Amino acid sequence: MxxxxxxxxxxxxxxxxxxxxxxxxxxxxxxxxxxxxxxxxxxxxxxxxxxxxxxxxxxxxxxxxxxxxxxxxxxxxxxxxxxxxxxxxxxxxxxxxxxxxxxxxxxxxxxxxxxxxxxQKPAIPVDTHVHRISNLWGIVNTMQPEKTEEELMKIVPKKLWIELNDLMVQFGQTICKPIYKQCEQCPLTELCDYYLTQYENKNE
DNA sequence: AAAACGGGGGC
DNA sequence: GCCCCAGTTTT
CATH class of the missing domain: 1.10.340.30 (Hypothetical protein; domain 2)
Incomplete structure (x- = not known):
């Protein structure tokens, strides 16, 4: 964060x-x-x-x-x-x-x-980026966006809902893209299961 | 569950 | 030129 x-x-x-x-x-x-x-x-x-x-x-x-x-x-x-x-x-x-x-x-x-x-009511607008990244990071494990919203609301402190959601969208737009992920630019590779499985062999 | 909707910005 | 898009409705 x-x-x-x-x-x-x-x-x-x-x-x-x-x-x-x-x-x-x-x-x-x-x-x-x-x-x-x-x-x-x-x-x-x-x-x-x-x-x-x-x-x-x-x-x-x-x-x-x-x-x-x-x-x-x-x-x-x-x-x-x-x-x-x-x-x-x-x-x-x-x-x-x-x-x-x-x-x-x-x-x-x-x-x-x-x-x-x-x-200013409590909700989390889950778009494709938020949904995808939440699953990628293992924050949630569900294919349903409503379920993603539910899980995020449980895990993330209410004060951070909007900020984190917005940051995840921007992160998804620029680095953690749907297909062409820019892992070289990512500050969070240490936390990312996807990165580890993709690159651990290449780094040998 | 998949297709359709429609044009633009970034690289 | 191709990739990707803060989804929703219709088939």
């Missing part, structure tokens, strides 16, 4: 407006942060609030969101979710997991991001 903190800085949503957090998180699905930021900026420079987004022409939404990729799906989801929130939740983003999961384009990970970043 200390070592990781020297390499990475914590990324958090400075904007805690629940609606913008929700939209930003939907736009971030399966896309890199830079592109997500740009798409979010495009959207909210043009539209002031949920009602303007809900009324926006789909072609215009697609254009603004394009840089994030999956732009047709995402534009449709942004519009759908905005209309649904207006129709069924009085234009407010729900602050509990059950109702969040009913929204189109919102799965476990996105729901957790909203809970954490908009409402």
């Amino acid at each position: 200390e070592q990781l903190n020297e390499i990475y800085t914590l990324r958090v949503f400075e904007d805690r407006n629940p609606y913008r957090v929700l939209i930003r998180t939907i736009l971030s699905q399966r896309t890199r942060d830079n592109n997500t930021d740009q798409a979010t900026k495009n959207l909210f420079l043009k539209y002031k609030d949920i009602y303007e987004v809900a009324d926006a022409p789909i072609e215009e939404l697609e254009k603004l969101v394009k840089v994030a990729g999956f732009y047709r799906v995402k534009a449709r989801r942004v519009k759908e979710v905005s209309n649904l929130l207006i129709d069924q939740f009085g234009g407010e983003v729900p602050n509990n997991s059950k109702e969040l999961l009913e929204l189109p384009g919102v799965g476990q990970k996105t729901a957790n991001c909203v809970l954490v970043f908009a409402f």
